[in-house]
Amino acid sequence: MLMKSLAIAAAAAISATAALAETKTPFTLDWKFEGPSAAYFAAADNGHFAAAGLDVEISAGKGSLDAIPKVATGAFPFGFADINSLVKFLDQNPGAPVTAVMMIYDKPPFAVVGRKSLGVETPKDLEGKVLGAPPPDGAWAQFPPFASANDLDVSAITVEPVGFPTREPMLAEGKVAAVTGFSFSSFLNLVRLGVPEDDISTILMADYGLSLYGNAIIVNTEFAEANPDLVKGFLGAVAAGWKDVIADPAAGAAMVAKRNPAADVDLEAWRLKLAIDDNVATDYVMENGMGGIDAERMEAALAQIGETYEFKSAPDASLYFTDAYLPEGNFALK
Missing domain, CATH: 3.40.190.10 (Periplasmic binding protein-like II)
Incomplete structure (x- = not known):
């Protein structure tokens, strides 16, 4: 009995120490808590963030442009934002410490x-x-x-x-x-x-003619350079969350409803499924893995942005996206 009690106490101590060791990591979304947010809640609720040593606080956003300055200023180390808006932001704010590190919407919505x-x-x-x-x-x-x-x-x-x-x-x-x-x-x-x-x-x-990518996980580059393993762990947890909700959209929608009591679970499951089918699990992603981009397509996207946007400096894809924190072959969703 004594040994059993000691074992239980030791396990509790280890658990408490692990909880204390988790790094508080704020993460800002692009929008309010709806179906496509489920992957990040799954990463939290299913223990993927914790397994990476992270205590992630997920905040709602106010639009696709909203997260970029929050991350650039260091208010949030991670965000979820439109990469095309990031391209323009960095052109207008050269040297701002923010870049994309994981493409989520391979086909933008x-x-x-x-x-x-x-x-x-x-x-x-x-x-x-x-x-x-x-x-x-x-x-x-x-x-x-x-x-x-x-x-x-x-x-x-x-x-x-x-x-x-x-x-x-x-x-x-x-x-x-x-x-x-x-x-x-x-x-x-x-x-x-x-x-x-x-x-x-x-x-x-x-x-209808756009080569553009969509929303990506963005990171404060100063934070990333100081914490490369943390960034890799964060991205791995996000990928695991997406795999979870792809396998069970209804469970993902329930996680959304837990944070947003006004949410209709069936409607949010439908919204999530639409995002998965049209934007996330595209043919390219299923073949090449989640998170990366195609260099030629990115160059075409930048040229397309340049048709109606006057760059102050010549666009450079390496400023807007890096695969340095992704595993070789990206994250498999199969």
Whole structure:
């Protein structure tokens, strides 16, 4: 009995020491807690962060541009942000200590979401219509190259700045004919507002001429240089979280609901599944692993950004993404 008690005490001491040893690691998302956030909650709830010695506090964001300055200033060591917005940020703030280290949305969810009943089914249909766009929105940031790729007359499109909370309600009420947003979020938000599924047109920019990547894990480079093993552990835990929710989206949605009581579990599971199928587990990722990028595609993406954005300095892909913290062959999702 004494030996058993001592063993239990020793195990508890080891557990307590391990908990004390976990490094507090703030992580800021791009948006509020919805289905695609589930992978990070799975990394926490299923012990992947803890196994890497990390105590990760996950914070909601306010848009795809929101996380970049938070990480660049060191307020957060890690964030989740649109890499195309990061490219422009670093061009405008040369030397800022932030870069992407793990691609998550191999195929970006940037979209124009419209209603067929309001005359929007293709990019050209936007001409003569009112487009609702939140200024900090990642999809809106990519609208200029999308418009260029589809030869749109932007002077014929009335752009209405809208807030994130009012974006889909305005479309549901017919106050705008289309909005920019992430495909999985805007679509399901409209469904929740009662818009019939067959009245919603999701124009995914990646299907209409964009070579761009989407959201990636970003890191403060000064922090990463000082803590390379911690960064590698963080990314490994994130990959494990994605594998968990790919295997069981419903469980992932339940983790979201635990943090966001207003969430509809079935709806968030659907949103997560859409993100997995369209943006995360692409053919390229399933073949080449999760986390990395294709150099030629990245160069094409930078050239496409340059069609409508005047770089102050010649773009350099090595400034915006590094695979230094990824395993060889990236993270297998098979």
